[in-house]
Amino acid sequence: MLEWSQIIQSLPMLLAGLWSTLQMSAVGLAIGFVIAVGVCGLRLSPRAVLRRLGGAYITIFRGVPLLIQLLFLYNVLPRLGLGVTPVVAAIAGLSLCCGAYIAEILRGGFLTLPKGQAESALMLGLSHRALLLRIQIPQVVRLTSPALVNEVILLIKASSLISVVGISELTRTAQNLAASTFLQLEFYLAAAALYCVLNVSLALLGSWLEIRLRRSGA
């Protein structure tokens, strides 16, 4: 039988872990999105040098496992004289990595936009900036919203890896509780359930947003 009383007793700790997971993921995502817009811009640049620079970024941060990136940030950088706190290492790892994935998602969206839409905008005198902000980005966000929601969920699950730099997020909290009480089944089930509830909620929020976006236009 499951030890429900133990789970309920430890619920505040588990929820604190969940909150930490959420915070880290949210900040990582926000910074990652800014990185992604920049890298996507590089990848779509007419200049070959900039395209290669963007390509190199993607190669590194999409190619190396997040776990290695985190260990590198936390353990190797201090040896090079760049001491980083666990929180900084965790957020840097998450944002650098999801920035690479989101950049590619956005690039895919830009490539599906017909070239003619930009030509008509430029012929009407719109600046490149207005073209991007008013014509292209709104459509790209719509087109890529399913893939972006997917990426957010992947990010939240990947955030379990930041436990290796000493952040007490949900996974680390469950691990500690399981070890101290010997109730492995209970606490890993509880953690699994909390991740699942969070991600299902996000998926529902995503489909609701998608329907709203569809309603307002093509």
Next chain:
Amino acid sequence: MSASRANDAIIEARGMGKRFGDNTVLADIDLRVHRSEVVCLIGPSGSGKSTLLRCLAFLERYDEGEVELEGELLGFERGRQGQRVAASNRRVRQVRRNVGMVFQQFNLWPHMTVLANVTEALKRVKRLSRTDADNRGRAMLDKVGLADKAAAYPAQLSGGQQQRVAIARALAMEPHIMLFDEPTSALDPELVGEVLQVMKQLAAEGMTMVVVTHEMGFAAQVADTVVFLDQGKVVARGSPSEVFRHAESPRLQQFLQNYLERNAFWDTLEESTTHA
């Protein structure tokens, strides 16, 4: 054109050439378009007529010669020694500010309503207030017969209606020149008429127009000048009657013959009805 109008060319291309790699797509193009003149560019596919039009808008960079719009050099500036240097994006925008363009694929923005499509540049480029932009936008939609579609999205309209919105969107900016790149080629045949009707009305109002088209009836009826291109060169030009009735070039004769044959079923149809 009479000699008195020789100097009021609103578009002037001199010795313009364009290459894609080793492939010369336009060679030595001279073209003058006068205020209120309607010029139709015709020719087989691949003859360079669309590329020529796109060079006049600097959507394609031309490699040789010069294009002037209302006396201003398009796409380039003259350097200190008189050499050609590429102009900035801002300068290009400035020189073509009075050019409106209509595309084969309409190129409306699908995430915006019809009215928002028409008013976007009014607000962002002409800096009109929302109310003024909406008023002018509605007037333009009314002009193309689509006042009732202001709140619709492009995907909810027929191709002919979308193209009329695209025309309204270009006209809202009060252009001096309208360029049309095969405006009816993507349309179902029964929708072609409504778009040509709007274009005829524009021509009648004195708009300067350059039209790349396969609609020979439109060219014959509306054009002041018809220019026939083949393999990147101007092979014949003149009034519609000169080009269509007195074609001298064998290439032009062959091109027109194809059209006659395609429409020949009308004659057989008429014969059978008269005999009935």
